[in-house]
Amino acid sequence: MKSTLNILTVLFVTLLISCGGKEEKKKEGFSYDKKVTTEKTTTKKVEKIPASKKIDLKNKGIGPIKSLALNTEIDEAMAAKGADVFKKLCTACHRPDKKFIGPAPKDILSRRTPEWVMNMILNPDEMTQKDPLAKALLIEFNGSPMANQNLSEEDARAVLEYFRTLK
Amino acid sequence: MKHLLKLTIAIVSVLVAFTSCNNTSKSNSGALSSSAAEKVYVAPGDHDEFYAFISGGFSGQLSVYGLPSGRLFKVIPVFSQDAEKAYGYNEETKPMLNTSHGFVPWDDAHHPDISQTNGVIDGRWVFINGNNTPRIAKIDLSTFETTEIIEIPNSAGNHSSSFVTENSEYVVAGTRFSIPIPQKDMPIKDYKGNFKGSLSFISIDPEHGHMDIKFQLIMPGFDYDLSHPGRGKSHGWFFFTTYNTEEASTLMEVNASQNDKDFIAAVNWKKIEEYVNNGGGTMMPAKYAHNVYDEATHSATSTMKKEVLTVNPLDVPGAVYFLPTPKSPHGCDVDPTGEYIVGNGKLSANLTVHSFTKMLKAIEDNKVAGEAYGIPILNFEDVLAGVVEQPGLGPLHTEFDGKGNAYTTFFISSEVVKWKIGTWEVVDRQPCYYSVGHLMIPGGNSQKPFGKYVVAMNKITKDRYLPTGPEVTQSAQLYDISGDKMELLLDFPTIGEPHYAAGCPADLIKPRSKKLFKLEDNKHPYAALSEADTKVVRDGKTVHIYMTTIRSHFAPDNIEGIKVGDKVYFHVTNLEQDYDVPHGVSMIGANTSELLIMPGQTETFLWEPKQVGVWPFYCTDFCSALHQEMQGYVRVSPANSNTPLKWSLGEDIE
Numbered sequence: 001m002k003s004t005l006n007i008l009t010v011l012f013v014t015l016l017i018s019c020g021g022k023e024e025k026k027k028e029g030f031s032y033d034k035k036v037t038t039e040k041t042t043t044k045k046v047e048k049i050p051a052s053k054k055i056d057l058k059n060k061g062i063g064p065i066k067s068l069a070l071n072t073e074i075d076e077a078m079a080a081k082g083a084d085v086f087k088k089l090c091t092a093c094h095r096p097d098k099k100f101i102g103p104a105p106k107d108i109l110s111r112r113t114p115e116w117v118m119n120m121i122l123n124p125d126e127m128t129q130k131d132p133l134a135k136a137l138l139i140e141f142n143g144s145p146m147a148n149q150n151l152s153e154e155d156a157r158a159v160l161e162y163f164r165t166l167k
Numbered sequence: 168m169k170h171l172l173k174l175t176i177a178i179v180s181v182l183v184a185f186t187s188c189n190n191t192s193k194s195n196s197g198a199l200s201s202s203a204a205e206k207v208y209v210a211p212g213d214h215d216e217f218y219a220f221i222s223g224g225f226s227g228q229l230s231v232y233g234l235p236s237g238r239l240f241k242v243i244p245v246f247s248q249d250a251e252k253a254y255g256y257n258e259e260t261k262p263m264l265n266t267s268h269g270f271v272p273w274d275d276a277h278h279p280d281i282s283q284t285n286g287v288i289d290g291r292w293v294f295i296n297g298n299n300t301p302r303i304a305k306i307d308l309s310t311f312e313t314t315e316i317i318e319i320p321n322s323a324g325n326h327s328s329s330f331v332t333e334n335s336e337y338v339v340a341g342t343r344f345s346i347p348i349p350q351k352d353m354p355i356k357d358y359k360g361n362f363k364g365s366l367s368f369i370s371i372d373p374e375h376g377h378m379d380i381k382f383q384l385i386m387p388g389f390d391y392d393l394s395h396p397g398r399g400k401s402h403g404w405f406f407f408t409t410y411n412t413e414e415a416s417t418l419m420e421v422n423a424s425q426n427d428k429d430f431i432a433a434v435n436w437k438k439i440e441e442y443v444n445n446g447g448g449t450m451m452p453a454k455y456a457h458n459v460y461d462e463a464t465h466s467a468t469s470t471m472k473k474e475v476l477t478v479n480p481l482d483v484p485g486a487v488y489f490l491p492t493p494k495s496p497h498g499c500d501v502d503p504t505g506e507y508i509v510g511n512g513k514l515s516a517n518l519t520v521h522s523f524t525k526m527l528k529a530i531e532d533n534k535v536a537g538e539a540y541g542i543p544i545l546n547f548e549d550v551l552a553g554v555v556e557q558p559g560l561g562p563l564h565t566e567f568d569g570k571g572n573a574y575t576t577f578f579i580s581s582e583v584v585k586w587k588i589g590t591w592e593v594v595d596r597q598p599c600y601y602s603v604g605h606l607m608i609p610g611g612n613s614q615k616p617f618g619k620y621v622v623a624m625n626k627i628t629k630d631r632y633l634p635t636g637p638e639v640t641q642s643a644q645l646y647d648i649s650g651d652k653m654e655l656l657l658d659f660p661t662i663g664e665p666h667y668a669a670g671c672p673a674d675l676i677k678p679r680s681k682k683l684f685k686l687e688d689n690k691h692p693y694a695a696l697s698e699a700d701t702k703v704v705r706d707g708k709t710v711h712i713y714m715t716t717i718r719s720h721f722a723p724d725n726i727e728g729i730k731v732g733d734k735v736y737f738h739v740t741n742l743e744q745d746y747d748v749p750h751g752v753s754m755i756g757a758n759t760s761e762l763l764i765m766p767g768q769t770e771t772f773l774w775e776p777k778q779v780g781v782w783p784f785y786c787t788d789f790c791s792a793l794h795q796e797m798q799g800y801v802r803v804s805p806a807n808s809n810t811p812l813k814w815s816l817g818e819d820i821e
Contacts, residue, residue: 087697087699088686088687088696088697089686089697089742089744091697091698091699092697092698092715092717092720092722092742093717093718100817101720142792142793143791143792143793144718144719144791144792144793145718145791145792147717147718147743147744147745147748148744148745149743149744149745150683150744150745
């Protein structure tokens with residue numbers, strides 16, 4: 001019995017080599033061990049504050065905006081331009097002062113860094129995949145995606161300036 | 168028991184190894200050559216090297232494939248309605264299918280050709296002919312959409328079309344069937360000498376590609392089968408094969424095959440252009456539609472033209488010559504240098520190749536063998552460059568690899584034959600499965616072919632794929648022609664019955680491919696460019712709904728005050744400004760297709776409600792996790808009701 005197996009094994013290896021196939025190391029024996037799954041029972045803490053209310057003034061988000069300093073004074077011309085861009089490209093999902101499809105931008109800079117806001121506008125796909133706050137927001141708002149409306153950096157900056165006027 | 172198990176596994180392993188070894192050695196032609204599978208394998212996420220635009224034949228459309236993978240990317244609707252894309256169904260594109268015969272929702276698409284600059288493919292537009300109700304279409308390769316269709320008057324069976332000159336000066340459309348010009352009520356038996364064939368030279372605007380019939384050459388009543396432009400040294404000439412020089416009108420398969428030789432018509436279009444520019448030609452009344460799609464308004468308009476400039480070839484001496492060519496030649500192919508004109512005599516044993524230089528010499532020496540309706544016929548021997556002796560049966564078409572070789576399809580003997588230009592010797596042949604018609608080498612109709620692959624388009628499929636009832640898919644085959652011998656790499660299915668294809672390197676088109684339409688450039692008269700612009704407007708029994716879409720809602724999504732008997736136009740603007748986020752919309756009971764609206768685009772469908780009730784509409788293209796929630800309602804009241812017109816989103820209608 002054992003010799004038959006050996007002959008077959010030799011034949012098998014020979015065939016593999018002869019047809020130029022990959023040389024594989026023969027496994028000794030067969031194992032049918034049941035895979036043991038080690039389950040950890042962890043109870044997640046229930047997040048009580050929704051992502052939209054959470055305050056994080058350190059996270060800059062992920063995207064092209066690495067650092068941004070705001071002037072104390074609001075640039076009214078820029079804000080007016082931002083209001084126009086917001087009206088054209090954002091109002092399908094956002095109302096300035098109340099929750100609609102997405103969250104309201106009112107007082108956003110008391111909860112988020114300016115960089116985070118601009119990265120969310122400019123790079124929403126990656127943000128909602130990788131940024132913990134953006135991910136949580138996506139879930140809070142029923143999985144409704146933040147659409148990438150392909151704003152220029154300049155337009156996104158103007159929208160941010162407009163957000164500063166929402167109080 | 169344990170030993171038995173081991174033994175069984177060992178035997179199975181050996182068998183598997185043996186079988187796989189067999190398969191491997193079968194597809195390997197040598198130790199150094201890689202397998203066919205490797206040559207056509209494009210790894211997931213990688214892109215193909217070439218685009219192939221393969222005519223959709225009797226589907227009326229144009230398909231877009233990748234080479235070498237043979238993967239289908241898109242079917243571009245051209246001459247036929249396409250419910251998937253709402254082409255010919257929505258209000259914006261219905262005018263594209265308008266003709267002098269009214270709305271014609273189908274055609275038989277034949278020969279795609281890509282625009283050229285300086286004799287080289289430039290990847291801007293594809294032109295393709297509708298054979299049945301004669302039309303030429305232009306497809307813009309930045310959007311992969313049909314943006315223009317011009318009808319060809321005085322033509323029937325628009326077959327020797329739609330080939331482009333080497334600077335895209337003209338796209339040419341020749342009639343296959345001769346007819347009375349102008350059309351009139353007359354006995355069919357009086358065909359001979361009374362019917363005429365028209366060859367139309369359609370100018371192409373260099374910037375926008377707009378088409379306009381510059382002139383029609385009114386030729387004797389033969390069948391003008393195929394054509395190709397001169398290039399390089401023969402630029403300024405165009406060559407057309409003819410058959411039925413017998414001018415028969417019945418039992419054509421016998422009566423149109425009597426003559427030993429038919430002709431290739433050589434047309435000096437530069438000469439005729441000059442004649443026309445100097446006021447030559449006769450304007451004649453004609454009725455033909457010119458349909459243009461405007462990317463800014465996302466809408467097409469159809470204009471009915473009233474006259475066409477015709478040219479009698481006898482009025483322009485030296486402009487047209489007949490080159491005798493055996494026997495009912497089909498394909499008319501010009502090599503990359505422009506010197507050789509191949510007449511694929513489909514009933515001839517040999518392949519005839521004419522020389523452009525010899526033709527010019529014969530003309531210069533005024534060596535004329537005779538004339539046909541006043542058009543000079545040159546001597547066969549004076550223009551002949553060479554003959555490929557008995558290369559196969561039933562030659563149809565020839566393409567070139569740019570390395571001195573030609574490849575000809577043989578329908579009856581079902582093969583592609585490779586032969587050498589100049590020595591006329593056959594150097595290789597490969598079988599086709601089955602009955603090959605056209606073939607295509609990317610750039611094959613230009614000065615610069617990319618001689619890496621040839622695609623053979625077969626007329627008969629039979630057993631090549633899993634059977635699908637009596638009707639089976641059409642079939643193409645891909646051959647590697649980079650070596651001395653052709654190698655069959657791949658079968659892949661095609662739509663309709665492909666008549667010719669055009670190909671080019673992907674890099675010519677890929678960088679220019681549009682990703683979306685900018686909302687700020689949208690000039691559609693019924694666009695709503697933000698939700699603030701959405702509204703419902705009644706004008707008598709006509710209602711216009713200015714609607715928007717974004718992931719994942721319509722605005723408005725509740726509408727009341729619509730009445731039975733109204734004509735309700737849904738003008739839907741997709742507010743998305745991101746790549747690959749179209750939205751669809753469809754309304755219960757609408758007698759039309761869905762809309763499929765690209766980002767930034769506006770499209771319109773008509774709904775004529777016939778029943779009282781509350782009727783839903785919804786998004787048809789899965790757009791986000793909340794796609795199933797993208798829906799709305801229209802309340803339809805009786806015709807005599809007083810339900811006020813109201814619309815809303817996110818709140819109850821008051």
